[in-house]
Amino acid sequence: MKKVALVDTAHWHVPLYLDALEKSGVEIVGVSDPTETTGPALARKFKTTCFASCEELLAHERPELAFVFGRHIDMPRTANLLLDRGIPFAMEKPCGIRAADVQQLAEKAAHKQAFVAIPFIFRLSDTMKVIQGGEAPVRLDHASFRFVAGPPSRYQRAGNPWMLERDIAGGGPLINVGVHMVDMFRTLSGSKIVAVSAFATSHINKLSIEDFITVTLQCASGAIGTIECGYTFPSTPGQQREFTFSVRAGNRFLRSVDKGIEVIRDGANGIEHEFVPAEFEADLYYSDFVQHVLKAQQDDSVAVADFRDAAAVLELVEAAYRSASEAGRTIHLSH
Structure with a gap:
């Protein structure tokens, strides 16, 4: 044991x-x-x-x-x-x-x-498996992820008020939930991310952390990723967050729909549509x-992931926060 x-x-x-x-x-x-x-x-x-x-x-x-x-x-x-x-x-x-x-x-x-x-955990998710689709590697053209969680008060109720203090938590929804989307785009793109820009707001809850942030990631391959995340969803017991995405990869366009993923493919006989059931409740993973x-x-x-992955993701998070603090200035990364 x-x-x-x-x-x-x-x-x-x-x-x-x-x-x-x-x-x-x-x-x-x-x-x-x-x-x-x-x-x-x-x-x-x-x-x-x-x-x-x-x-x-x-x-x-x-x-x-x-x-x-x-x-x-x-x-x-x-x-x-x-x-x-x-x-x-x-x-x-x-x-x-x-x-x-x-x-x-x-x-x-x-x-x-x-x-x-x-x-x-999104590396273990249905979303990742369907996007990869058995293809290795997947070449992304562009991807957009939106993950909007419940209000900051949920951390106070959970006994974690430090999550609302930038000096202790490092930031708000981007460093907390957005890291999953950053990691997913980074993993799927298979290309170095060379530039980051972002805009954020904290006018809703007036905390030291952001309420909502939008981030753009540019790959050396030309692929573009956009990530939106926030603490602005009016959570209820049956619905805690919004999670949506769309991805173009080669001849496939994939998007989240109710209870699954729609795969639209440019096939030999024209446009093909496929619905793949998927579990979007991240907590289950x-x-x-x-x-x-x-x-x-x-x-x-x-x-499934280690400190090298965490460090690479946090580098992008830092760049996004820096960009947001400088009116969206593009931060160019050197590797």
């Missing part, structure tokens, strides 16, 4: 991991929670101990794998601690608030040949991620 630790559990995604962890039969050997908000209840649930910090947990236990959450600003310190102890782990995105810090983690993890997994991590770590295989 694999010994697993849950680190810095005051994070709204933790509940999305629990069902898969319970079903997997792992042993939770410790929980850490500096805020003492969620940790004690989780410790009771798993009949284990709640510690005040990751350091204290590791002083008493030697987990074989850790799932790491916590505040964005604290993530690099926790990651360095686990890398130094040689403990494999999965860490919630964005892994830090500065690309340079995450790049340092990527280099350290590579040097140590450490197992690190990052939940860029966290269970798939848990299963993926447990199997990949056991098989000594490659994780």
